[in-house]
Amino acid sequence: MALERELKFRLSARAASEIARALALGAAERFVSIYFDTPDQALRRARVALRLRRAGRRWRQTVKCDLSPLARGEWESEAPGERLDLARLPLAEIRETSGIDLAALAARLAPQFETRFARRSVELDFGDATIEAALDRGALIAGRRRAPILELELELKSGEPCALLGYARSLVEPFALRLALESKAERGYRLAKNEPSAPPRKWQPVDIAGATPSEALTRLVSAALAQAGANAPGVLASDNGEYLHQLRVALRRLRALMAAFRALEPKAKGLKPRLRALSPTLGTARDWDVFVASLPKRSALLATARRRQSKARVAARALLAGPLFNDFLLYAFQWAERARWQSPALPLGEFAAEALERLHGKALKLAERIDWRSPPERHALRIRVKRLRYACDSLSPCFLAAAVEPNLAALEALQEDLGELNDIAVARRLAAELDGDAGLARRLGGRERRLIGRLSRDWAAFAERWPFWRSRS
Known part of the structure; x- marks a missing residue:
């Protein structure tokens, strides 16, 4: 061959x-x-x-x-x-x-x-x-x-x-x-x-069976980059917001991988600023997509919000068609190919268990004294939960599927709760930029109170769940 x-x-x-x-x-x-x-x-x-x-x-x-x-x-x-x-x-x-x-x-x-x-x-x-x-x-x-x-x-x-x-x-x-x-x-x-056009590319499982930790990182990073690159043409050619959403999911997975594999000491000083440079433009476009989709058809804000959405999409498309994004993809593939990281003596399964234990502990510690009513505190926890969820998903082949699935389902529920609450915080900010809407503010407040009640219960159930990586077979 x-x-x-x-x-x-x-x-x-x-x-x-x-x-x-x-x-x-x-x-x-x-x-x-x-x-x-x-x-x-x-x-x-x-x-x-x-x-x-x-x-x-x-x-x-x-x-x-x-x-x-x-x-x-x-x-x-x-x-x-x-x-x-x-x-x-x-x-x-x-x-x-x-x-x-x-x-x-x-x-x-x-x-x-x-x-x-x-x-x-x-x-x-x-x-x-x-x-x-x-x-x-x-x-x-x-x-x-x-x-x-x-x-x-x-x-x-x-x-x-x-x-x-x-x-x-x-x-x-x-x-x-x-x-x-x-x-x-x-x-x-x-x-x-x-x-x-090709449909929006979602995450596809990566075969890491038999891999060393360094090899697993290379494969997983390449898969995240492929997901991002595959969705870029859809953003350029379509108004379907799912392309941009899946592209940003891929970039978040990349960040989560760097956190999960931190023990390998990956030299990511050149990669991280390139990744950060993409976030503001793509994040703004996604915020307007979600905000416009949430507005009732008769909302007084809809016409102005759609104009802002269109402007944000133009900026996102210019970024994805330009050298910043395309050089980022090539640089990141190059970074993954080099794989010049410290190689631990641990096999991948044990390495994965230690990485997940560390990410799990950080999320639990952050939530110990959280004020669920505080958007900044919820947002910080949301980042921790996403990192843990994506790391669990990526490293799941190292563990029994029957043990992984309930934990992943619990993390997905938490991520959904925290994501909806973040959408509410963003909606308030964008509505304020458009001079507000009293009816929208009331609806957001009611939805936020219901979600906070659900989130506190979901978090308590998750915190008591036995982590699947502690019982490898």
């Missing part, structure tokens, strides 16, 4: 012309690729792509499967009959790696969509690494539907992934590149199904 490490970027037509000149890209090669799957898209569901590609007069068949956000397994062979010839591929290895039995699916495979594009490329030698830069222009085709292809691919041919990420960072600002974590194959599937 070959390991493919590449980065894809969206860019404007003007930037494409500029980068072709700056990198002295070679003459165009034309490619036609046909992607295959079963009627129920078994390959897509397994995050596997199977294509037949013509380059000049030669045909090759390729299987790719996602291994991590920036790495894919790849198997390739000639296809001299201009059709799939699966017997030429290492089917047993593909099945072991991806879980897909291509031989069993062969009779059901059929074309799903095509890509037709011209590629100009150049191989760049950096001494310790070789990188191929390729500019693709063309189209995705599914029946009568078409979608444009205009993207820059940077593929690591030799060397370490950090060299690829570092070189990519040097191009982001000069050429206004936007990192694209969605492959041509996934775009093609959406086109074939007439899906306008």
